[in-house]
Amino acid sequence: MTNSSNKARRLRACSAYPGMRNALFVSMLALGAVSAPVSVAAAEITSPVSYNIPSGSLDRVLSRFATSTGMTLQFNPSLTQGLQSAGLQGSYSPEQGLDQLLSGTGLMATRRAPGVYILEKIAAGDEMVMGPIRIGAESLASTQDGIGTVTEGSGSYKTEAMGTATRLSLSEKETPQSVTVVSRQLIDDMGLETITDVVNHVPGVTARSYDGRGAGFSARGFDIDNLQVDGVPTTWTAGWSAGETRANTLLYDRVEVVRGASGLVSGAGNPAAAIxxxxxxxxxxxxxxxxxxxxxxxxxxxxxxxxxxxxxxxxxxxxxxxxxxxxxxxxxxxxxxxxxxxxxxxxxxxxxxxxxxxxxxxxxxxxxxxxxxxxxxxxxxxxxxxxxxxxxxxxxxxxxxxxxxxxxxxxxxxxxxxxxxxxxxxxxxxxxxxxxxxxxxxxxxxxxxxxxxxxxxxxxxxxxxxxxxxxxxxxxxxxxxxxxxxxxxxxxxxxxxxxxxxxxxxxxxxxxxxxxxxxxxxxxxxxxxxxxxxxxxxxxxxxxxxxxxxxxxxxxxxxxxxxxxxxxxxxxxxxxxxxxxxxxxxxxxxxxxxxxxxxxxxxxxxxxxxxxxxxxxxxxxxxxxxxxxxxxxxxxxxxxxxxxxxxxxxxxxxxxxxxxxxxxxxxxxxxxxxxxxxxxxxxxxxxxxxxxxxxxxxxxxxxxxxxxxxxxxxxxxxxxxxxxxxxxxxxxxxxxxxxxxxxxxxxxxxxxxxxxxxxxxxxxxxxxxxxxxxxxxxxxxxxxxxxxxxxxxxxxxxxxxxxxxxxxxxxxxxxx
Missing domain, CATH: 2.40.170.20 (TonB-dependent receptor, beta-barrel domain)
Structure with a gap:
């Protein structure tokens, strides 16, 4: 699978808050993933959904389909090169819709986890093929959680997507900053019991024990003065610590670390790192x-x-x-x-x-x-x-x-x-x-x-x-x-x-x-x-x-x-x-x-x-x-x-x-x-x-x-x-x-x-x-x-x- 095949147009949702006193206008240019479209969702959809996706190249039609369903599709862009699609109209479950789109293309989708599929060529004698959909190794943990990819049960030390830096759901490779994701598997393998334990094993980030209050964190020469929980910053001062740095990792799927300034999401903060x-x-x-x-x-x-x-x-x-x-x-x-x-x-x-x-x-x-x-x-x-x-x-x-x-x-x-x-x-x-x-x-x-x-x-x-x-x-x-x-x-x-x-x-x-x-x-x-x-x-x-x-x-x-x-x-x-x-x-x-x-x-x-x-x-x-x-x-x-x-x-x-x-x-x-x-x-x-x-x-x-x-x-x-x-x-x-x-x-x-x-x-x-x-x-x-x-x-x-x-x-x- 090429690098491009894992790049994603991962789409996140939210609602604008009406109480801002200041007008906010931003013009921005951003390249999404060049080929294999990937979209993320909080949970797999199983009920029929109405689609009205116009005809076009197969890769673009699959991208729109993945975006609409919250499905993750990974594939080598060469697989879809030159292929056209009539689009998709009507009500389908995600698997039914994917089956319809892949029918007659010579491609099949292997289901690796709920909502996660790998596109491959249909090989002669391939077993367990049900139309273009094949059920592969499945893990309920590999769904999405609103910010990135759940790591629990994946057995991996990395994640497919994260949103701590920009709120865009990006892979680590697509994020234009230095990032680390400490997955659930790595936490378990190393026996990391507290957030301080995790920080001590993140490259470029260090923890210093104070006394009974816990520890202080730093990166790039500066103190880290807040912790985010599900993307929302919480600040504290060491003198009035109430156990923040002793938080037990049993509560968390993963810890995402973005080194450098992260003011776009966190607002006020040091240019050290966002945890x-x-x-x-x-x-x-x-x-x-x-x-x-x-x-x-x-x-x-x-x-x-x-x-x-x-x-x-x-x-x-x-x-x-x-x-x-x-x-x-x-x-x-x-x-x-x-x-x-x-x-x-x-x-x-x-x-x-x-x-x-x-x-x-x-x-x-x-x-x-x-x-x-x-x-x-x-x-x-x-x-x-x-x-x-x-x-x-x-x-x-x-x-x-x-x-x-x-x-x-x-x-x-x-x-x-x-x-x-x-x-x-x-x-x-x-x-x-x-x-x-x-x-x-x-x-x-x-x-x-x-x-x-x-x-x-x-x-x-x-x-x-x-x-x-x-x-x-x-x-x-x-x-x-x-x-x-x-x-x-x-x-x-x-x-x-x-x-x-x-x-x-x-x-x-x-x-x-x-x-x-x-x-x-x-x-x-x-x-x-x-x-x-x-x-x-x-x-x-x-x-x-x-x-x-x-x-x-x-x-x-x-x-x-x-x-x-x-x-x-x-x-x-x-x-x-x-x-x-x-x-x-x-x-x-x-x-x-x-x-x-x-x-x-x-x-x-x-x-x-x-x-x-x-x-x-x-x-x-x-x-x-x-x-x-x-x-x-x-x-x-x-x-x-x-x-x-x-x-x-x-x-x-x-x-x-x-x-x-x-x-x-x-x-x-x-x-x-x-x-x-x-x-x-x-x-x-x-x-x-x-x-x-x-x-x-x-x-x-x-x-x-x-x-x-x-x-x-x-x-x-x-x-x-x-x-x-x-x-x-x-x-x-x-x-x-x-x-x-x-x-x-x-x-x-x-x-x-x-x-x-x-x-x-x-x-x-x-x-x-x-x-x-x-x-x-x-x-x-x-x-x-x-x-x-x-x-x-x-x-x-x-x-x-x-x-x-x-x-x-x-x-x-x-x-x-």
Missing amino acids: NLVRKRANSKEFTGKTSISGSRWDTYSGSFDVSGGLNETGSLRGRVVGSFQQGDSFMDLASDEETLFLGTIGADLTPNTEFNAGVSYQQNKPEGSAWGGLPTWFSDGSKTDWDRSKTTAADWSEWSSKNTNYYANLEHRFDSGVRLYGALSRSVSDADLRLIYLYGSPDKTTGLGMGASPSWYDVERTQDNVDLYASIPFDTAEQSHELVVGVMHSEQELTTYRRAALSLDDVGNFYDWDGSFAEPEWGEKALNSKERTTQLGGYAVARLSLADPLKLIIGSRITDWKKEGMSVGDPIEHDGVVTPYAGLIYDINDTYSTYVSYTDIFNPQNQKDRNGNYLDPLEGKNYEAGLKASFLQDRLDASLAVYRIEQDNLAQTDDGYFVPGTTDSAYYAAQGTVSEGYEIQVTGAITDNWNLTAGWSEFSAKDANGDAVNTRHARRTASLFTTYNRDKWTLGGGINWQSESYTLATNPAGDADKIKQGAYTLVNLMGRYQFSPNLSAQLNIDNLFDEEYYSNVGFYNQLAYGEPRNAKISLTYKF
């Missing part, structure tokens, strides 16, 4: 499921289940329930956690062309012995410390517990013309209970004395409401097929924090003897600490028109209104009518290779304050990118090379030695003329039917206008590799993750300039799975095989945090 968590859906008409139990080091045990199926005879109403419970200790003294997870969702085919999905998810983490901050870097004489990895600054009563509840519903309708409308509502409620103690200072090297303590008790409440509406409109001009997407997104987030002051305080004493038995102080009355509301309204349009068979241009724009107000803000901060343009040009060199260039603006209001207590001005800049992409081995293996340049002003940098007035928060200054330049290489997919692979390398340089390096706490070079091979009942795999040096410049207790540094290090991971029967399997994952000792964070408040030592996990899974 989109795509939920599992109730997409199975048959009763199916799995249950699993596991155990790992530090007495950690878990059990989970995932059950789905039809709720009526036809399967037009479907349900799914996912749940898990995990309890265990940690390599850090005193630390333990108890996690409860639940997802309940339904899917309903209201009509043959209309699908409704709704659900609720809940995750609760109840840790004990949560740390606030890290370990001291220096002794009081300025010499470096060297603690055991299990050392903690937590007390035995401290906790950073969290609860996250998400309610969501979406509706998608497909018209016979191919136009699609999509609307979604969601509400997330996050609560956190922070009863903590922060140890600061530098202990005496001999006595261990000299550390101070600052206990605090905070309650955090965060609620975010989202509206997501968009329309996908296909149209043809000049013998080419195009797509226009227009939409609007509205979000309103309220953050409220409360504080109880400590009324009593014991001495820390000798830090060498610290075992957490620090008396919990008496607490004052609960009082309002901060309250703020952030509102964002954005309208966007993006189009893809074919300029010529090998050339397409994606161009669009977004207009954003952004406002923050509340007692902790002072005067409201408003930014109205911020325009974020986007453009990408893709050229197909041949059936294997394509090249692209893209551009977008950067806009991101900042939460950091300077030494005078004023908020820094918004981050502004430009993002340029160019690259080469390729598909090998009949499109089973994707490869890409991306080079980029990011220019921005007002980048927040720590103002060493200064604090925000009236607080213990570090002050920041705005660095001007910051430039980040780098490149990324990635290979993902299957080398053979039994051999999966994902690998990547990234490197960047980030400097300010004076040529001084910025954000040095981010490793400049990273590499990753993971591969599995299946033979008979065994699947064996392994990989590495490597990072170069990272550091922070600071002043030590002796008054000397010093560097808090983590040298380059490598982590090696292994996995093995044995299939006892088609239903029962056992899997072993070993992380950090050689027990590498490393810091997971350097310089956060001039302190240190250690990464996890060697860990082994064994699991038993039964599918039914």
